[in-house]
Amino acid sequence: MNYVLRDWQEAMSGWRFWLRFGILDINLKYRRTYLGPFWITLSFGLTAAGLAFVYSTLFNVNDDVYIAYLVTGLAVWMFVSGSIVEGTSSLMRHSALIRESNLPILSHAIRTVVGGAIVFLHNLVILIGVMIYARIEPTLETLYIIPGLLLVFMNAIWMTLFFGLICARYRDLPPFVSTITNLMFLVTPVFWYRDMLEGRALLADVNPFYHLIELVRAPVLGAAADPTTYIYVCIGTVVGWLMTYYVAVRFQVRLAFWI
Amino acid sequence: MRCISVKNLSVNYPVYTARALSLRVNLVRLGSAGRFARDAKGNAHIQALNDLSFDVNIGDRVALVGRNGAGKSTLLKVLAGIYKPTAGSVEITGTTAAILGLGIPFDEELSGYEVVKYAGIMKSVDNHRMSEVKQEIEEFTDLGDYLELPIRTYSSGMRMRLALALATIGRPEILLMDEGIGAGDQFFMDRARERSMRFMREASAMVIASHSEHLLREFCNKAILLDGGGPLIAGDIDTVMEAYARFERTPSSVPVILPGQSPMPCTSFCSGNEPGHPAHNAFDGTFFTHWRSPAISAARPNAHIGLQFEEPVAPRRVILDQWNAELSEDGIIRRFAIEASNDGFETDIRRAAVLSASMPRTHWNIPLSSIGEARWWRALALSPPTREAAGWAIARLEFDFSDDQTFATSGPISSACVAPAYDPSCAFFRETGLPWVSALKGRHVAQDSWIGWDYGDSRHISVTAVEIQQWDGGANPNTVSTVVLEYSFDGFESHAEILESLTLVRNEKRLLLTLQEHEIYARAWRIRATSGTDGGAWGIQHLRFLEIEELLGLEPVPDDIPVDNSLPKPAPSATVVPVTSTPKVPASFKNSGDCTDNAVEENAARADRLIDDSVTVVQFDGNGYRRSATKRDGKVDDTTLIGDGKKRNINVESES
Numbered sequence: 022m023n024y025v026l027r028d029w030q031e032a033m034s035g036w037r038f039w040l041r042f043g044i045l046d047i048n049l050k051y052r053r054t055y056l057g058p059f060w061i062t063l064s065f066g067l068t069a070a071g072l073a074f075v076y077s078t079l080f081n082v083n084d085d086v087y088i089a090y091l092v093t094g095l096a097v098w099m100f101v102s103g104s105i106v107e108g109t110s111s112l113m114r115h116s117a118l119i120r121e122s123n124l125p126i127l128s129h130a131i132r133t134v135v136g137g138a139i140v141f142l143h144n145l146v147i148l149i150g151v152m153i154y155a156r157i158e159p160t161l162e163t164l165y166i167i168p169g170l171l172l173v174f175m176n177a178i179w180m181t182l183f184f185g186l187i188c189a190r191y192r193d194l195p196p197f198v199s200t201i202t203n204l205m206f207l208v209t210p211v212f213w214y215r216d217m218l219e220g221r222a223l224l225a226d227v228n229p230f231y232h233l234i235e236l237v238r239a240p241v242l243g244a245a246a247d248p249t250t251y252i253y254v255c256i257g258t259v260v261g262w263l264m265t266y267y268v269a270v271r272f273q274v275r276l277a278f279w280i
Numbered sequence: 281m282r283c284i285s286v287k288n289l290s291v292n293y294p295v296y297t298a299r300a301l302s303l304r305v306n307l308v309r310l311g312s313a314g315r316f317a318r319d320a321k322g323n324a325h326i327q328a329l330n331d332l333s334f335d336v337n338i339g340d341r342v343a344l345v346g347r348n349g350a351g352k353s354t355l356l357k358v359l360a361g362i363y364k365p366t367a368g369s370v371e372i373t374g375t376t377a378a379i380l381g382l383g384i385p386f387d388e389e390l391s392g393y394e395v396v397k398y399a400g401i402m403k404s405v406d407n408h409r410m411s412e413v414k415q416e417i418e419e420f421t422d423l424g425d426y427l428e429l430p431i432r433t434y435s436s437g438m439r440m441r442l443a444l445a446l447a448t449i450g451r452p453e454i455l456l457m458d459e460g461i462g463a464g465d466q467f468f469m470d471r472a473r474e475r476s477m478r479f480m481r482e483a484s485a486m487v488i489a490s491h492s493e494h495l496l497r498e499f500c501n502k503a504i505l506l507d508g509g510g511p512l513i514a515g516d517i518d519t520v521m522e523a524y525a526r527f528e529r530t531p532s533s534v535p536v537i538l539p540g541q542s543p544m545p546c547t548s549f550c551s552g553n554e555p556g557h558p559a560h561n562a563f564d565g566t567f568f569t570h571w572r573s574p575a576i577s578a579a580r581p582n583a584h585i586g587l588q589f590e591e592p593v594a595p596r597r598v599i600l601d602q603w604n605a606e607l608s609e610d611g612i613i614r615r616f617a618i619e620a621s622n623d624g625f626e627t628d629i630r631r632a633a634v635l636s637a638s639m640p641r642t643h644w645n646i647p648l649s650s651i652g653e654a655r656w657w658r659a660l661a662l663s664p665p666t667r668e669a670a671g672w673a674i675a676r677l678e679f680d681f682s683d684d685q686t687f688a689t690s691g692p693i694s695s696a697c698v699a700p701a702y703d704p705s706c707a708f709f710r711e712t713g714l715p716w717v718s719a720l721k722g723r724h725v726a727q728d729s730w731i732g733w734d735y736g737d738s739r740h741i742s743v744t745a746v747e748i749q750q751w752d753g754g755a756n757p758n759t760v761s762t763v764v765l766e767y768s769f770d771g772f773e774s775h776a777e778i779l780e781s782l783t784l785v786r787n788e789k790r791l792l793l794t795l796q797e798h799e800i801y802a803r804a805w806r807i808r809a810t811s812g813t814d815g816g817a818w819g820i821q822h823l824r825f826l827e828i829e830e831l832l833g834l835e836p837v838p839d840d841i842p843v844d845n846s847l848p849k850p851a852p853s854a855t856v857v858p859v860t861s862t863p864k865v866p867a868s869f870k871n872s873g874d875c876t877d878n879a880v881e882e883n884a885a886r887a888d889r890l891i892d893d894s895v896t897v898v899q900f901d902g903n904g905y906r907r908s909a910t911k912r913d914g915k916v917d918d919t920t921l922i923g924d925g926k927k928r929n930i931n932v933e934s935e936s
Contacts, residue, residue, distance in 0.1 A: 123361035275364070
């Protein structure tokens, strides 16, 4: 077993570290605030309300389901794009630990994802509120949200590690990656429907962000996502992890020297 | 039982600058079809560890010693699993704990207790042991209620106490420690020591890097002396510390290969002090027997390596590599010599050669059969300084003693294994311009220093005054135990004269003018001075030839002088027969080239025709000895052979 696989195995068995430190990171962010992590919920609620108001007017949709569509999409988008943008600095931020301890590299990436996941869970409060408001009744198909979320997490982890590694090596990448990610927000069906693209639906169909969002959004709205979405994401997960493995083999061995 | 096994470990790490780190440079490289490859790819590399092998068994307490930059911290980081080896392998059996620095890698907002909690999580301390650890830390740090406050409110002393407490959480089997404890108030220092010591005692094996000899001697039973990333000597603590003390004050540098630069020598490079050697058997009582200078990164125009043994041994071979940056140019190892000595001062040259080869030939493997035994060996190779600018140098010099049969019969050899602290920049140079001051001044001070001057084949010089100055860091006065003047008629076979031992006052220059008694004309001269080893910071700072006289008018002897070992070696304190000479000998003497007595006499006879006065003709023979013929009263009456300290009268009539 090579050192990358061993690193990953050790990261898994050392789950206590990344779980506790991931929670700690979020706690620290809101330490000495009055509302604490509730700020996450609050700020997301305000953002969602604002966007829902503006876009329902803009697109002229008076559908309550649209609001649920937008809020779910936004929550997943924020988690996934957050994993990438945070991922770019996930290893650089912990350079002191990397230089002075032999903690597995992957655990630093998961620690970052755990932070994002906690934010995501806080946002779920708003999501549930919106579901009640839109009178979406949970069905059995809503349970598809669980495999959906698992797949999203799996992808978030490799993205964080992948971008963490290459961004530690090439310091030009973080601003580039965040610019591209912001751009992707515009071409991803978050506050508009895929069908609105009409003849250009392909633009959404090849967009991995669209599929990741669909994994969660479709069950929330009451139906499992399209089977092609599951196939696309499963293949994407495998390819993503293989890519990350390749990058880790290339870069990880000397990471402690140049981080 | 073995718990750490390191085999041929090398660590070579890149130093990425902002330029090298950026993607643009790599993209440029892709797009430019290799045109910028050298620039874009050429990151600076540091050879931090170089071919290091050793084992640590349970119960071993290993000290890592060496100067700053020798590779101690890198080695500890590799053992701790932070750095990965570039080549070779590291196997560790057991849990390790590394105390590499006293930082607290947590957010400033965390309270002391939280820091303890999270450090516990990081080090996988069990939950049920956590309360025990907490209590221990409360007692040790003595921070009281401060532990409830965020660590940003701590003073630096409090921070350090907490950091040390955190570093010593847990019960590791193998302890890796860098530098140990820093500064602090006395009360705390005592307790810090106590805690570290408990930690050290409980570990089943330990590797510790420190500059504190006291600490190392107290806790370690074995030691490795590192230099330039390679092991210099490994063995029991006393042997290594002794070697380290002698070695410490010589200059050093980690070879850094910079992009776009030819790996030329650093000015502070001292070849005699930077050998690497395999240390596989370092801990089983036998010592390495194979030295080599560092590889191409350390190429230099002069290189020498040497070894000192407690009993006489014979080297088996010497290996020379030349390095040439411009492949079109031929390289020449100008000279090569093997020096042997039984007392460390009086040396004789057992082999000497002028090597030259056209470019494809860059490697010489010279077997040294029937070279005889000696306690003190040195291999010296010189390339012409004029070639330095052209990027040419000696890349590797290897001196091989590993003749198994010799060792099998004579038993294991223990040696101090420290090369003489010669400064290679003071090795033989051929240049004009006099007098010449040793380059030691201002750069470093050596305990054993020498300067030498080779005036070339066709010049014959007598040194009539030398100057010596000592430097000391406080202890004063000190004794320069020996000043030796060595001269050679052929550049290899040397004759030594011990001048005197001196007591010098601090920074005083001392002239030695006793040489005027001698009228010795030789092509190569060197003065060597040795100061005592009292452990203080002092040494010889300055050596200088003040006055020289030149004997003009002789033709050069051929470069390639075979050395005849059958000739008697000069005795240590041989009285050299003075040769009367006049500097007005005409330049038109015939040089027959074969240096027979006849040729000498012939020249003397010609001198007779040109000059009326008595004259002595001096000429070199094929054995590296000087012959002279003296003409008195219009008649050549004798020839004299100088070199073995004996005067020989040769009957001219019977010779002709």
